[in-house]
Amino acid sequence: MKGFVFTIDSLFAVVVSITIALSFYSLLEQMDAEPVGNHAELDILSALDKMGGIDSVSPRELETMLSTYNKCGTLTIRTNGRTVREVVACGCNSDEFYSGARSFVRHSIDGKYSVAVLRTCLKVD
Numbered sequence: 001m002k003g004f005v006f007t008i009d010s011l012f013a014v015v016v017s018i019t020i021a022l023s024f025y026s027l028l029e030q031m032d033a034e035p036v037g038n039h040a041e042l043d044i045l046s047a048l049d050k051m052g053g054i055d056s057v058s059p060r061e062l063e064t065m066l067s068t069y070n071k072c073g074t075l076t077i078r079t080n081g082r083t084v085r086e087v088v089a090c091g092c093n094s095d096e097f098y099s100g101a102r103s104f105v106r107h108s109i110d111g112k113y114s115v116a117v118l119r120t121c122l123k124v125d
Contacts, residue, residue, distance in 0.1 A: 040069050041118045054116050055085070063089035066120060073120035080112055092121035 044065050048054040053061075057075065066073050072090035076083060107113045 040071075041073075041120055045116055045118055049116075057087055059087050059089050062087050066090075067123075069120075070123050071120040072123045073118055076117045076119075077114060078117075079114045084114075090123065092119070 045054070048057055054075075055077065062073065062075055066089055072092050074089070074092065075085075075087040077085040105113060105115050
């Protein structure tokens with residue numbers, strides 16, 4: 001049959017392509033949206049604790065860690081509810097929005113506990 005455009009295999013390929021496209025569309029329609037921001041506070045606190053630098057981090061070191069994410073922040077360390085240390089990296093104004101806050105708790109045998117809270121905001125140049 002010369003000139004017959006549609007063969008059985010091409011019709012099968014079209015049906016399969018349409019089925020794949022519709023299932024892909026259906027899958028995308030059911031997906032939940034991911035949050036826009038990247039909250040790295042917990043990762044930074046975990047890395048500082050693992051390296052043993054949570055108690056000795058300098059403002060410049062904290063600023064360097066946060067600059068990767070284009071953020072500023074404040075690290076507050078409290079022991080038994082009393083603020084022991086506060087490290088400020090390029091500071092956040094009161095009218096700026098805090099994008100995230102994470103806590104990391106260390107508990108010792110003698111009953112003392114420490115909480116490190118890293119609050120961040122987007123850096124505005």
